[in-house]
Every structure is written in C-alpha cells, then in structure tokens.
Amino acid sequence: MARTAVLGRLTWRVGTLVSFRDETAAARTLVFEIPDWPGHLAGQHVDVRLTAPDGYSTQRSYSIASAAEGELIELTIERLPDGEVSPYLSEVLSIGDQIELRGPIGGWFVWDAEAGTPTLLVGGGSGVVPLMAMVRTRHRIGSTAPFRLLYSVRDPESVLYGNELEMLRSADPLLEVHYAYTRATPPGFARPPGRIDAAFLAEFGFSAALAPAVFVCGPTGFVEAIADHLVAAGHDPQRVKNERFGPSGGSTVERSP
Amino acid sequence: MSVPLDGNAMAGALGELFAVDVSVAVIECAGCGHSGVVAAAVVYADAPGMVARCPECSDVLLRLVRSDRRAWLDLSGVVSLRLDI
Numbered sequence: 001m002a003r004t005a006v007l008g009r010l011t012w013r014v015g016t017l018v019s020f021r022d023e024t025a026a027a028r029t030l031v032f033e034i035p036d037w038p039g040h041l042a043g044q045h046v047d048v049r050l051t052a053p054d055g056y057s058t059q060r061s062y063s064i065a066s067a068a069e070g071e072l073i074e075l076t077i078e079r080l081p082d083g084e085v086s087p088y089l090s091e092v093l094s095i096g097d098q099i100e101l102r103g104p105i106g107g108w109f110v111w112d113a114e115a116g117t118p119t120l121l122v123g124g125g126s127g128v129v130p131l132m133a134m135v136r137t138r139h140r141i142g143s144t145a146p147f148r149l150l151y152s153v154r155d156p157e158s159v160l161y162g163n164e165l166e167m168l169r170s171a172d173p174l175l176e177v178h179y180a181y182t183r184a185t186p187p188g189f190a191r192p193p194g195r196i197d198a199a200f201l202a203e204f205g206f207s208a209a210l211a212p213a214v215f216v217c218g219p220t221g222f223v224e225a226i227a228d229h230l231v232a233a234g235h236d237p238q239r240v241k242n243e244r245f246g247p248s249g250g251s252t253v254e255r256s257p
Numbered sequence: 258m259s260v261p262l263d264g265n266a267m268a269g270a271l272g273e274l275f276a277v278d279v280s281v282a283v284i285e286c287a288g289c290g291h292s293g294v295v296a297a298a299v300v301y302a303d304a305p306g307m308v309a310r311c312p313e314c315s316d317v318l319l320r321l322v323r324s325d326r327r328a329w330l331d332l333s334g335v336v337s338l339r340l341d342i
Contacts, residue, residue, distance in 0.1 A: 008276055009267060009274065009275065009276055010272035010273050011273075041325060045265070045268075045269075046269075047269040061266060061269065067305055080284060102269060102272075102273075103269070105268045105269045105280075106265050106268040106269075106278070106296070107268075107278040107280060107281040108264070108265060108268075108280050108281050108294055108295075108297075109265050109296065163263030167258045186320065219260075220260045220261060220262065221260075241296075242297070243263065244261070244262045244263045244265075244266075245262065246259075246260045246261075246262055246302075255310055
C-alpha cells in the first residue's frame with residue numbers, strides 16, 4: 001500500500017468538461033480537464049461540488065474511472081431516478097461547462113501497481129467504476145499481475161465498459177472477466193440469473209491460499225455480503241478492501257461508485 | 258436508519274482539514290479497543306454531519322460537521338490514531 005503522503009490540505013479546483021460518451025441508457029462518462037491535476041492512483045475518487053445561482057450548494061463523490069493521464073480524468077455517472085445531482089451531470093452538463101472538484105481522494109481503496117500480486121475485483125452495478133480504473137491502469141503500465149474481475153450487473157444492457165473489457169480480456173490471458181447477471185442474461189448465457197454467492201466466488205475468484213489483494217465495490221448490502229463470503233472462505237480481512245456507495249450517500253452522498 | 262457507507266466517504270472532508278490522508282490511519286476505538294483503518298469504519302453521511310462508527314461495537318468514533326465557515330471534528334470515541342509517515 002502506498003505510504004501516507006503529505007499532500008497539503010485538499011482544496012477545490014475547477015474542471016472543464018471536454019468530452020463525454022454514453023455507456024448505457026443510464027450512464028454517461030464525462031471527461032474533465034483540470035489544470036495542475038496532480039494525477040491519481042487507481043481506485044481513488046473525487047468530490048464534486050455544484051452551486052446554484054441562489055447559493056445552494058451540494059456535494060457528491062464519484063470514483064475516477066480512468067487511468068492517470070495528465071490533466072484529464074473520467075467519471076462515469078449513473079443516473080439515479082430521484083437523484084439531485086446525477087441527472088444534471090449525466091444529461092445537462094455540456095462541453096465547456098465547468099464544475100468544482102477536489103481530489104484525488106482516498107489512499108485505502110487503491111491498487112498497488114508495483115506489487116504484482118493476484119488481484120480479485122468484485123463489483124456490483126456501478127461499483128465496477130473504480131475497478132475499471134485498476135484494470136485500465138494495469139493495462140496502461142503493462143503489469144502482469146493476474147486480475148480477475150467478477151462483475152454483478154442487472155442485465156446485459158446495464159453493463160459498463162463491456163466492449164473494452166472484452167477487448168482487453170481477449171488479448172490477455174492474465175485478465176479474466178466473469179459476469180453474474182442478476183435479472184436477465186444474454187441469450188445462451190450458461191448461468192441463470194443470480195447474484196455472486198460463495199460458490200461463484202469459489203469458482204471464479206482466487207483461492208485464499210494465494211493471498212490475493214481483493215477490492216469489493218458496490219452498494220452497501222452487496223459489499224457486506226461479498227466480504228462475508230470471502231472472509232468465510234479464508235481470505236484475510238486485512239486484504240479485503242471495500243468501498244460502499246449508497247443511493248444518497250456515496251462514498252460521500254449519492255455516490256455512483 | 259439509513260444505509261451506511263464507509264470511511265472512504267469521509268476522506269474528502271477530512272482531507273480538507275489535514276495535510277495527510279487520514280482515511281488510511283489506524284484508529285483505536287475507545288469503546289471496545291478494536292483497531293482498524295478509518296476507511297473501514299461504518300459511516301452515516303446523511304446526518305447533519307458525518308458520523309463514523311466502529312465496525313465491531315458500533316460506538317461512535319468520529320463526528321464531523323462542516324458549515325460554511327467552520328469545521329467541528331469530535332474525536333472523543335478514538336483512543337489513538339496511527340499514521341505511517
């Protein structure tokens with residue numbers, strides 16, 4: 001794990017939306033340019049602050065989806081039906097618009113790019129976002145750490161980064177991606193709809209004997225269930241790192257991952 | 258009660274106060290003596306402030322309230338805080 005760095009206190013910066021792309025019907029990836037951005041580690045997040053003309057201000061946290069790349073960061077925002085901020089960010093914010101961000105934040109839920117240890121990533125819904133930053137960073141730096149991503153998602157239409165994951169996986173025997181569709185599967189998919197359970201983890205995860213690094217991200221209930229299964233299977237609780245997000249509190253309030 | 262998050266969600270708010278990343282600090286609970294990283298604490302973020310509770314005994318560890326011009330951090334549930342520097 002990275003040692004605690006003395007970074008100076010966190011302050012707000014202004015980010016400009018330079019491009020975006022829709023990932024699914026409900027999720028959009030926003031690319032922000034932030035002058036003097038110090039770079040980030042895979043798994044870190046940013047806080048976003050929006051202030052209305054009348055002074056009302058609100059904050060949310062979003063995981064960074066991209067590998068470090070100069071002054072650019074990518075956030076994937078999933079629209080929450082009753083969300084206050086996510087519909088604005090994912091539908092209204094236009095190229096050239098500016099918002100306040102601060103980060104990078106969090107030194108715990110961070111992939112150690114130098115360790116080379118087998119790494120198990122377990123994501124539920126948009127909890128896959130910080131895990132994708134790890135997959136992308138691993139690819140970017142040419143790491144050969146064995147990676148397994150177990151991705152629990154409602155249905156095929158809700159999969160984030162599906163094509164990119166398939167492209168990376170097919171070219172890399174050390175990267176495995178396994179889906180658990182909870183409501184509807186693609187035609188011909190071998191496994192009926194269902195959650196990631198102990199049997200799924202045993203079949204597709206790494207055995208505890210390999211002492212893999214483990215990252216679990218998703219809604220609170222998902223994270224707790226998965227972490228319990230892993231610890232019951234012998235994984236060292238210290239090596240199972242979790243990040244929970246909630247409908248209205250996210251890794252700081254309305255957190256999409 | 259609302260669904261809790263974890264100490265990762267407090268990292269930004271604490272980063273506004275401290276020059277080091279307190280979310281990776283190991284804190285010892287004054288209630289039960291459990292030691293763990295702040296990131297693994299159980300955090301309720303939708304109270305008027307943020308409340309971090311011990312994952313073992315659920316006693317309150319930290320409370321952080323932020324207004325426009327002031328931050329109030331209550332650490333009375335923490336015996337010690339350890340950081341690698």
